[in-house]
Amino acid sequence: MFNFSTPLLKPILVLEDDPTHQLRISKVLQTFGYKEKDIFYSQTIDFAVNICSKNSIQFMLVDLNLPDGNGIDFIMHIRAKSTNTVPIMVLSEWNTLDVIYKALNVGATGYVLKETDxxxxxxxxxxxxxxxxxxxxxxxxxxxxxxxxSLSDFPMSHEHVHTNLSQREIEILTCISNGSSSYEIGLELNISKYTVDAHIKKIYQKLEVNSRTKAIYAAKQIGLIN
Structure with a gap:
């Protein structure tokens, strides 16, 4: 069985208005060793803010759809305090990308759907x-x-892409496309990680890209790798 033992962050705030989900979360937290005295529960943003003002909360689980507003507003309020860096995990039924991006953008450090087991x-x-x-x-x-x-829609003018990669650069690009790290590529080709990184930088310049993913895509588009 998987070992879930880990140092606990206490106290913890659970911002969730559904009693059924509160109970589920409580049971899960108890699996880690949390006691009831370690957990603060709130069904509203207003009460959650009050709890945070009186207690040094170390970890938060936050729903988004709440009676007095959106949990994203609560996260924004918490992050507005420059010293507050506690982990905040959203636990929500909402799975639209715009909501997810917004929650992460305002300071959520995790996003999990309630439907997860x-x-x-x-x-x-x-x-x-x-x-x-x-x-x-x-x-x-x-x-x-x-x-x-978005990559497939990425406009690329092939006549402006330099394809004069050396044989070594093509070898490294092939390794990158196989998911190898710089360290692993170095071991395979018997060169240092720093030499690999220098080659990768040149590959980026020649293909006019700024990431491994885009380099792989560009190379495949112009037939450098399969």
Missing amino acids: DFELMFAIRTMLKGGAIIDPHIAKKILSKFKK
């Missing part, structure tokens, strides 16, 4: 307790799909 929710909470960020896999798939579409 308890195991996935526990994994998401554990990730954030360990200092990471988390995006629900269903949301990540949507974002990747949109990103790929």
